[in-house]
Amino acid sequence: MNTPINPRIRIFDTTLRDGEQSPGCSMTPPQKLVMARALAELGVDVIETGFPASSQSDRDAIALIAAEVRAPTLAVLSRCLPGDIETSVKSLEAAAKPRLHVFLSTSPLHREHKLRMTKEQILESVHRHVSLARSYIDDVEFSAEDATRTELDFLTEVTQVAIAAGATTINLPDTVGFTTPEEIRNMFAHVIANAAGSDRAIFSAHCHNDLGLAVANSLAAIEGGARQVEGSINGIGERAGNCAIEEIVMALKVRNAFYNLDTGIETRRIVATSQLLQRLVGMPVQRNKAIVGANAFAHESGIHQHGMLRNRNTYEIMRPQDVGWPDTQMVLGRHSGRAAVEARLRALGYWLEEEELKLVFEQFKALCEQQRVVTDADLQSLMQDASGSDGYRLASMTISDVGSRANALVELSDPEGHRISETAQGDGPVDALFAALASATGVQLVLDSYHVHSVGIGADARGEANLSVRHDGEAYEGTGTSRDIIEASALAWLDVANRLLRQRDHHRKEAFATA
The missing domain is CATH 3.20.20.70 (Aldolase class I)
Structure with a gap:
């Protein structure tokens, strides 16, 4: 040889x-x-x-x-x-x-x-x-x-x-x-x-x-x-x-x-x-594709999730960061346990007391009987029901053409319940939409990747938007689901923006408590 x-x-x-x-x-x-x-x-x-x-x-x-x-x-x-x-x-x-x-x-x-x-x-x-x-x-x-x-x-x-x-x-x-x-x-x-x-x-x-x-x-x-x-x-x-x-x-x-x-x-x-x-x-890889598929570092089973939270080596043979993913993804569904739900809520900026967590987990389990996967947006809706507030929410949006450019008008409900309207232009409807959302929330995100795909079949099919963005040098992933793919895109953008705002508020409260 x-x-x-x-x-x-x-x-x-x-x-x-x-x-x-x-x-x-x-x-x-x-x-x-x-x-x-x-x-x-x-x-x-x-x-x-x-x-x-x-x-x-x-x-x-x-x-x-x-x-x-x-x-x-x-x-x-x-x-x-x-x-x-x-x-x-x-x-x-x-x-x-x-x-x-x-x-x-x-x-x-x-x-x-x-x-x-x-x-x-x-x-x-x-x-x-x-x-x-x-x-x-x-x-x-x-x-x-x-x-x-x-x-x-x-x-x-x-x-x-x-x-x-x-x-x-x-x-x-x-x-x-x-x-x-x-x-x-x-x-x-x-x-x-x-x-x-x-x-x-x-x-x-x-x-x-x-x-x-x-x-x-x-x-x-x-x-x-x-x-x-x-x-x-x-x-x-x-x-x-x-x-x-x-x-x-x-x-x-x-x-x-x-x-x-x-x-x-x-x-x-x-x-x-x-x-x-x-x-x-324009050829996406399948979600279960090794290394680069969306599910390559995703876990739904409660047993797997619990093991991962204790020691990631239990169910992962490599670190997602080593190939360029931001982190492991805990997919929440009927097989997920309370530890995974709590970990995801914390990642979304929610820190709950034991009794609050128990209530939300019961609501989560009830929701799992109605749908296959519980998204971040679903968790945020549960938290809004519990607290009465959940950051910025999309009230309405209008996309129109302005010559060779697109114009987006968005109306949001802010955390205090006030209505905010902003318009922006962009090279396309999504570009204009994201610019209008940035103006309305004051959150600036740098878009790295964005794609949409269908979830479900037939009359139950919905559009899911996934985006990867950076804020202050840190990478974040956002997901939104709707029957309208432009609305799904807005929800994905707000998914990240609201998470950032909740994390900022939590850090401020911690700093105030220790001052």
Whole structure:
């Protein structure tokens, strides 16, 4: 087995190439530049910026990225064709660290039906085109497309020829997501052990997720000797997608004692990078998606919540802050216990005496019989019933167009029951709405992310708005639910603003009591 000088796993991100090929995920050149900046800040080693021979848009995006993004290696994909290679070389002229990534199919199925080439022709093409690529650029990666369905002896021979021709990275992809962990581990181990010159190359895994095994197969490839893993943010890509970068990175970090390998990824930027991609391509991840899904650090079971409140290691194997989430989320429902309700009320700015808590918890349990999840807004309504006041409440709102801008008029009821009206303009209805709410409450929030989705089905469906904001450098999450998504957005904004105001009032009372 080859032993690289640096045992750290290289992360090769193909969000902008293979990921963008996912239906509905195409990006404009400026959008690709924004994503490339985020990937560089995340700390990926290699960014595959596109496929220059495929379109002018790809060439424009590569030029933008190469002119600005300097730290990571910038790779471009090329078929084993002289024209492709020359186009790719030209596109990389401005890159500080260029890599030419050439590929050719090797499996019997592809040889016969796609390429109509013999083994000898494949070997000759690999030698000729890898040599041509290396004559232009020192960093050359060769991919044996459909490697996991290629005969092991022939795959070893292809690898040997590519290394002799100058390839510095050898990628053995599971192009159609067909293999299993044991098979791919053995494939890498066999090729590395038997291909002459394997100690002069870094071996790479590029696994697709057609059977849901992309991350497991990538980890197995590492066990077989791979020291580069290729994948995409949120696992986007052809068909069922690629190995999810966030999952492979955190698997290596959490199970470092087992693998004894790590990456150079700044893990605290994972969630922000994931959410940026979701906004750019308009493809949200499922709520139960590992690491970056909304439920990844959410707990509803009372047993789990009680354990979490005592020691978070009871039910979490990593800290949400380590990947960029603000904190664990205790989801309140019929399975939740009193400790979780009390903890959430305190997070919302309510500090209750024992008898008050007992009453509110009884009301909470009654509410759970009527709905599946009890939101922060629901708790605030319970508290208003108990105390007669609950910060600012939305009385009415009106959104209208003013030329190319939007105008929002909001009317709020303040904590003393007085009515306050404010108007504001913005670039869109939500922007104008948030500006009007800021004027009415005096609370300034910096919006980091915002999205809406449907909760429930049919006539019972409601819109839920979720936003992430910052106030005085601290991050906060807000949620609002309504049959109208603009109203849900206003409730989400007020969710955060009222929490901040209650916390401020509580701190003032504490300071007065100790003065």
